[in-house]
Amino acid sequence: MQQEKNAQTIRLRQVLPDQIEQESMRIIVRELKQQNITLDESVAPIVKRVIHTSADFEYAHTLHFSANAVERGIKALQQGATIVTDTNMAKAGINHKALAKLGCQVVCFMADEEVAAAAKAAGTTRAVASMEKAAKLSGPVVFAIGNAPTALVRLCQLAVQQAVSPELIIGVPVGFVNVVESKQLLASLPVPHIVAMGRKGGSNVAAAICNALLYQAGGR
């Protein structure tokens, strides 16, 4: 059969599963060099992991880090921080073994019944109500917002009002309406932040940044 013949002519590289990530990172480093992109050493592991998760080298240009953001994030995770996400997808993408090793946890309140009720009562959205609930968490908290600009805007407002003091805000929502603006807002604040400027981002990017920080913190 023609299709079987075609299938047989596809050549797969013989790489053991645990070597695939190393090999991928080598390719990423090589191509960054070819594009004359030099990454600051402190942020390179995060940028490379986001490129690894997206195959999109644009992030080498769009990821912005406030001073000491990476350091603050790593330290918080070493102290057993809670990561708050705005989607269950980002939550699912964070390495749970690494979280457990560091005594960290990840929560997402978007599907929370209490949050749904609070949103309805206040005439607001679940994204907003979930941030208000998360603002009451005790201990070090890292926010990872990969989807809802409304969540990120509310979080920024709470931070300006000092109703929440996150160790780090990862602001990488994706999309076309209020997304760019919500990230500009975060980038203008003195809160430690990692932002993907522009339209791109997503739950996968939010999870990748969390994982890069977890691994640097000793989670694997």
Add this chain to the structure above:
Amino acid sequence: MQQEKNAQTIRLRQVLPDQIEQESMRIIVRELKQQNITLDESVAPIVKRVIHTSADFEYAHTLHFSANAVERGIKALQQGATIVTDTNMAKAGINHKALAKLGCQVVCFMADEEVAAAAKAAGTTRAVASMEKAAKLSGPVVFAIGNAPTALVRLCQLAVQQAVSPELIIGVPVGFVNVVESKQLLASLPVPHIVAMGRKGGSNVAAAICNALLYQAGGR
């Protein structure tokens, strides 16, 4: 404070949450037109939803559909198909209300203990073993592979051997090693498929394609 002043000057568009998706889709349609991209009517809802989820217009060029792939996918979901993913992240990103409305379910065997044991016993990977387990499912099955090229390659082999007869394979793994090749392999087979050619893809893209099909099938 300067930062508060900056924050106040960021202008957010006043759009109600349920209008954000409509407004996003309008922007996507407008920009596709500006780029002189015309989408075939049958695939437009899927391409637009992938762009919506990634803010990446490259997918208008890289998404390939075999003949009747969309039709087959929709029909399978209307018959209560099981969607098999290769990550819990993709599973979490699929609209569970839409699944329930159509009597569909989504499964991911990657974290399955039985799969881990089978992989160890056979000296293979969990990605491979999870596909072998999924091949034994009864009823209509749609595969959505957004991460592991090894899973996609094994699935293609099983399909060629007629050990599995999926209604549709969504092949959108992301990355740098064997990813392009695994998608070329799928594209060469007579199995109904939707493929994101090239390096890009991901669990978010896999979930977006499933959601677009679920919505077209009447899931909302």
